[in-house]
Amino acid sequence: MISAILIYVGWALLVVGAIADLIAAIGLNRFPNFFVRLHAATIGTIGGAFYPLLGVALIAFGAEFLGPYRFFMGGAALVTAFLVLLLAPAGSHALARAAHRSKVVKPEPVVVDHLEEDGGGE
């Protein structure tokens, strides 16, 4: 009973993650410039990688046909999900800050740019 619940909840998380992934990929192609595309990329990493990895972990805990190593698989998937949760926003932030400070990407259309006025956060 409990393993059936784990498998179905994990599969639901995988489906949600796959749909979020598709939406993020469409958004990455449709949005006009880099700073707007960061928004779509965040959907693709948290919604499209963190949720499905949680789902994989739940399925691995629930599926008894995987044998005795299924707890290793589930634990490794949980660790990967935690790493993605920590590292994906940090990486996106570092990239956005570098792109703004090195003026590789022009922020447009822009009304006011306080980061520029403050000297780029120095």
Add this chain to the structure above:
Amino acid sequence: MSLEPSESTVIMMLIAILPIFITAYVLYLIRAVKGPTIADTVLAIDAFFFDVTVFVAVLGLIFKQPIMMVVAIVFALWAYALDVYVAKYLERGEMGD
């Protein structure tokens, strides 16, 4: 009556998800090739590799190979390393000591 899905049912449920992921990968790669700036390419590659992580984990479930989960951890760390190195290079013009 047992609610628990059989092994072949679970495998079929997992395989049914894979086409959605593959469509998303093709779209990510289109953005990575198109650019137009280096930051866009790196952002697309970054999102692409975080999702390859998921793909490898699902394949590990389908093929019943526990070792593929270890590969997934390495993919996640590699995508972060790419982000940080490119950010460092854009800001300072060198890769750091």
